[in-house]
Amino acid sequence: xxxxxxxxxxxxxxxxxxxxxxxxxxxxxxxxxxxxxxxxxxxxxxxxxxxxxxxxxxxxxxxxxxxxxxxxxxxxxxxxxxxxxxxxxxxxxxxxxxxxxxxxxxxxxxxxxxxxxxxxxxxxxxxxxxx
Amino acid sequence: xxxxxxxxxxxxxxxxxxxxxxxxxxxxxxxxxxxxxxxxxxxxxxxxxxxxxxxxxxxxxxxxxxxxxxxxxxxxxxxxxxxxxxxxxxxxxxxxxxxxxxxxxxxxxxxxxxxxxxxxxxxxxxxxxxx
Numbered sequence: 001x002x003x004x005x006x007x008x009x010x011x012x013x014x015x016x017x018x019x020x021x022x023x024x025x026x027x028x029x030x031x032x033x034x035x036x037x038x039x040x041x042x043x044x045x046x047x048x049x050x051x052x053x054x055x056x057x058x059x060x061x062x063x064x065x066x067x068x069x070x071x072x073x074x075x076x077x078x079x080x081x082x083x084x085x086x087x088x089x090x091x092x093x094x095x096x097x098x099x100x101x102x103x104x105x106x107x108x109x110x111x112x113x114x115x116x117x118x119x120x121x122x123x124x125x126x127x128x129x130x131x
Numbered sequence: 132x133x134x135x136x137x138x139x140x141x142x143x144x145x146x147x148x149x150x151x152x153x154x155x156x157x158x159x160x161x162x163x164x165x166x167x168x169x170x171x172x173x174x175x176x177x178x179x180x181x182x183x184x185x186x187x188x189x190x191x192x193x194x195x196x197x198x199x200x201x202x203x204x205x206x207x208x209x210x211x212x213x214x215x216x217x218x219x220x221x222x223x224x225x226x227x228x229x230x231x232x233x234x235x236x237x238x239x240x241x242x243x244x245x246x247x248x249x250x251x252x253x254x255x256x257x258x259x260x261x262x
Contacts (some may be wrong), residue, residue, distance in 0.1 A: 011189050023191030032161065033185065051184050054164065057199050058142050060154030064176045066197065093262050100262060102222050103234060103255035115258045124234035126255025131224050131231060 035068075045075035048084040052095050056110060064092040066102040074099055085118050103128075165198075167218060169211055176206035177213040183226050195223040197233040216249050234259075 013019075031048045038046030049068035051098040055061060066088050071081050075131070092100040103126030112122060142234060144150075158164040163184070169177035172217030180199035186192060197219050202212050223231040235242045 010202045013190055020187055021191075023185055023187050023193075026185040026193075030163065032163070032186065035187070047187075049186060051182075053182050053196070053198070054154055054157040054160070054161065055180060055198060056151055056154050056166070056178075059144055060150035062154075062157075063198075065183070065184070066148070067186060067194075068175035071133075089260065089262070097260055098262055100200065100234060101257065101259045103232065104255050106253075106257055112209050116258075120258035120260045122237075122256045124257025125243060125253045126167075126232065126234050126257040127132055127243075127251035128230055128232045128254050129220065129249075131220070131229055 017047075023127070029040065034091060038075075038084060040075060040080075043072070045072040046070065046080050046084055050088045050089055050091060052092070052097060061098040062066055062096060063099040063101060064088070064097045066100065069102075074121065082118065089118075148193060161175040161234075165222060167215065171206060171211075172250070177201065177211045177215055179219055180221045181222060183223070183228060189229055192229040193227060194230040194232060195219070195226070195228045197231065200233075212245065213249065216246075220249075 001102075024035075027035050027049070032051055034050040034052075035045050036048050036050070037058070047068055047070045048066060051065045051067065053065060055063060055064050069081065070082075070085065089100055101124075102115070102120070104115060116122065146218060155166075158166050158180070163182055165181040167179050167181070167185070168175055178199055178201045182196045182198065184194050184196060186194060197216070200212065200215065202215075219230055230249075232255075233246070235246060235252070247253065
C-alpha cells in the first residue's frame, strides 16, 4: 500500500523488506509508537501510525501525531479510513493527549476534506525538509 | 517564554510548575526526545524540542519533528532561532532521519518566511484537533 500511491510509488522498495523489518522492530520496541493494521478477510487493507509525544507547552501536555494513513485501493470508500482516524483520536484521548495532529500533502485535496469532516482544522502550514 | 507569546498567553500556567516538571521527567526519560535550551549570560533565551519518529514508509526511514521553538523577546533577531533550527537539522541527519518536519500556525507569517529561508518547504497543510 505504501508503494501503491501517487506520492509513494517512487520512494518505496517492496522487493527488499529488510529495512522495513528493522524499522518495525524499532517501532514495536517503543511504547510511544502505535502501529495499527486493518485486516479484512485475511488481507491487510489499512494502516495508521500514531506517535505520542510528551511536551512542555500547554501545561506539560502530550500531543499525538498521525502518520502513514494508507487504505488499500480495494477498501476505499468503505468507511475504513474514518474508523482508523477515530481509533487514533480515541487512543490519543485515552493517553491524555490534549491535541492530535497530522500533516497532509497540499495536493491531497480529497484527504483535506476527509480530515475536516472528522473535526480537524487546517490551522497550520506543514513545513518539510528532505535530508 | 511559553506564556510570553500571542498564542501561548492563554494556555500556560507559570504559577504552578508541577505539570511542567512531570512532563520534563517524561521527556528526559525518552531517548527519542531532545529538548535543547539556549542560555546566554546565565538566562534561558531559547528552546527547541526535537522528536525522532521511527516509521515504515520511505523504506523504513525515521523522520524528526520540531516543536516548541521559542525565543525570548530579548534575544530575537540575534540569529539564535537559526542556530537552534540548524542544530535540529544536523541532529536529525546524525540520527539518520530522511525528513525533518514542523508545523507553524497559519497566522505566523514571519515564522513561515524564517523556515523557508532555512530550506523548509510549506508543502503540507497541518491539521490539528484539540481533545
